[in-house]
Amino acid sequence: MNKDDIKLSASSVNLWFGKKQVLKDINISFPKNQITALIGPSGCGKSTLLRCFNRMHDLSPDARIEGEFLLEQRDLYERGLSVTEVRSRIGMVFQKANPFPKSIYENINYGLKINDVPKEKRQDIIENALKESYIWEEVKDEMQKPATRLSGGQQQRLCIARAVSLRPEVILMDEPCSALDPLSTLKIEELIVKLKKDYTIIIVTHNMQQAQRVADKTVFMYLGEIIEEGDTNTLFSDPKNDLTANYVKGHFG
Amino acid sequence: MIKKLTSVIEWSTLLFSTGIVCLFLIIILWDLISKGAPSLSWEFVSTLPREGMTKGGILPAIIGTVLLTMITALVAVPFGISCAIYLNEYASDNWLTRLIRACIRNLAGVPSIIYGLFGLALFVQGLQMGTSLMSAGFTLGLLSLPYIIITTEEALRRIPASTREAALAVGATQFESIIDVVLPSALPGILTGVVLTLSRAAGETAPILFTGVAFYINNPSGFLNQEFMSLPYHLYMLSTQHQAIEEVRPLAYGTALVLIIVVFLLNLTAFYIRYKHSKNE
Numbered sequence A: 001m002n003k004d005d006i007k008l009s010a011s012s013v014n015l016w017f018g019k020k021q022v023l024k025d026i027n028i029s030f031p032k033n034q035i036t037a038l039i040g041p042s043g044c045g046k047s048t049l050l051r052c053f054n055r056m057h058d059l060s061p062d063a064r065i066e067g068e069f070l071l072e073q074r075d076l077y078e079r080g081l082s083v084t085e086v087r088s089r090i091g092m093v094f095q096k097a098n099p100f101p102k103s104i105y106e107n108i109n110y111g112l113k114i115n116d117v118p119k120e121k122r123q124d125i126i127e128n129a130l131k132e133s134y135i136w137e138e139v140k141d142e143m144q145k146p147a148t149r150l151s152g153g154q155q156q157r158l159c160i161a162r163a164v165s166l167r168p169e170v171i172l173m174d175e176p177c178s179a180l181d182p183l184s185t186l187k188i189e190e191l192i193v194k195l196k197k198d199y200t201i202i203i204v205t206h207n208m209q210q211a212q213r214v215a216d217k218t219v220f221m222y223l224g225e226i227i228e229e230g231d232t233n234t235l236f237s238d239p240k241n242d243l244t245a246n247y248v249k250g251h252f253g
Numbered sequence B: 001m002i003k004k005l006t007s008v009i010e011w012s013t014l015l016f017s018t019g020i021v022c023l024f025l026i027i028i029l030w031d032l033i034s035k036g037a038p039s040l041s042w043e044f045v046s047t048l049p050r051e052g053m054t055k056g057g058i059l060p061a062i063i064g065t066v067l068l069t070m071i072t073a074l075v076a077v078p079f080g081i082s083c084a085i086y087l088n089e090y091a092s093d094n095w096l097t098r099l100i101r102a103c104i105r106n107l108a109g110v111p112s113i114i115y116g117l118f119g120l121a122l123f124v125q126g127l128q129m130g131t132s133l134m135s136a137g138f139t140l141g142l143l144s145l146p147y148i149i150i151t152t153e154e155a156l157r158r159i160p161a162s163t164r165e166a167a168l169a170v171g172a173t174q175f176e177s178i179i180d181v182v183l184p185s186a187l188p189g190i191l192t193g194v195v196l197t198l199s200r201a202a203g204e205t206a207p208i209l210f211t212g213v214a215f216y217i218n219n220p221s222g223f224l225n226q227e228f229m230s231l232p233y234h235l236y237m238l239s240t241q242h243q244a245i246e247e248v249r250p251l252a253y254g255t256a257l258v259l260i261i262v263v264f265l266l267n268l269t270a271f272y273i274r275y276k277h278s279k280n281e
């Protein structure tokens, strides 16, 4: 892979929670404007790896991280780079939709406000983010409604809009559909595929079909290690490792 | 069949307990209102006591209790909430924080008369504040602190990590996430704790006994550096220490009713804020 096509990468990463090692010698890169799926049985460290990239472990005192994380050429943990800048360049969508307990409007506005986006620009950005996340039509007449009154699927699309509004370069998604019904899931998957032209996306998923539907590249993790990675079609149709083969056939998980 | 029987028994035990509690509440309220209401009048709440407390109103006691509760709130609420935020959001979980938490819990169990003695030693004598509204307010503030810390921490703990992470993930600092997202979400719980604590403080007599309350003052105002009258202490004096107890009994009931109303208004404010808040959830 050409070096210029790599958006985000991690090399020689080890991570411990207390004495327990959760990530073991992780080396991985994520191509620009592509969707990469992280799959693997639960507890194998997918979320933990994902959260390294936007420095979500900074606040857990018992997490110890070794290794290098690069956003293009920039070290994400370098001293001169503030954690808030990292997080505005690398957005995140969580497993369970977590809108702020505020109005729909304020849910997007808040991120803009604390990132010092001038007031006069915000209205357009909010509208565009909601349109980009295909929720504008459903909420445009009730922007002052509390976000928690929306359905689960709408809430998750609002959370995606919230991430998108900050124009991040990368969006991390941790099982964004696991709490949703099949219809909302399909909507979000469509949205994710459309977002790929502007963003680099990493999605953790439990759902093998979902990985095949949306991802260009798939990474299989097991017990804190990367077992196999590659083009999604190849990894599912012709896995090289026996563990991968068993997992994608649904023999364990 | 057995299952059905036990479920009927369980159900009726619960209903019975609830009934008993409500019954007592109703009896107390009924007793208070039926005996206190006749003494209530505009004069009663707006004039000074006259003729050795046998006539006139209780204005100084109302003003005293309201001001005292405000001072208590000014001392206990900001410090209590800050302390709870520190403990729950910033402090790491080590032996020192556990020790601090244990101390706070123990402080909440210290009898209120001890706080009174402590206030006497620290504020009245140590800091030369004399027996005054301020000394008494600070003493009650100290008494209320542990309750506010405990209830606020409880409210903060109920906010899920995902709410905090939502704010952090859009680039908020930890402080911004607490101020803008965590505190507003925890507001109803915090408010409940604050109001319950202040209601309790408003009805305390022991801590203010040595620190500033007076049986009688002949002006309605509460100066911070002077002694003051308060509703619970006035009630205590009228019901046990007055030379004409039978004669002032209706006034005692009236005072009790006014105290209940003051506390009720406090609760009503909290209820209103919670209601407005719930419309935004």
Ligand SMILES: Nc1ncnc2c1ncn2[C@@H]1O[C@H](COP(=O)(O)OP(=O)(O)O)[C@@H](O)[C@H]1O
Pocket (backbone or CB within 6 Å): A017, A022, A040, A041, A042, A043, A044, A045, A046, A047, A048, A049, A060
């Ligand atoms: N904050 C934490 N403290 C201690 N252990 C943790 C923490 N977060 C996750 N773990 C542990 O790390 C392992 C990997 O968790 P996670 O990354 O959430 O797995 P996955 O997302 O693949 O299901 C699990 O064994 C989990 O118990």
Ligand SMILES: [Mg+2]
Pocket (backbone or CB within 6 Å): A046, A047, A048, A174
């Ligand atoms: Mg996970």
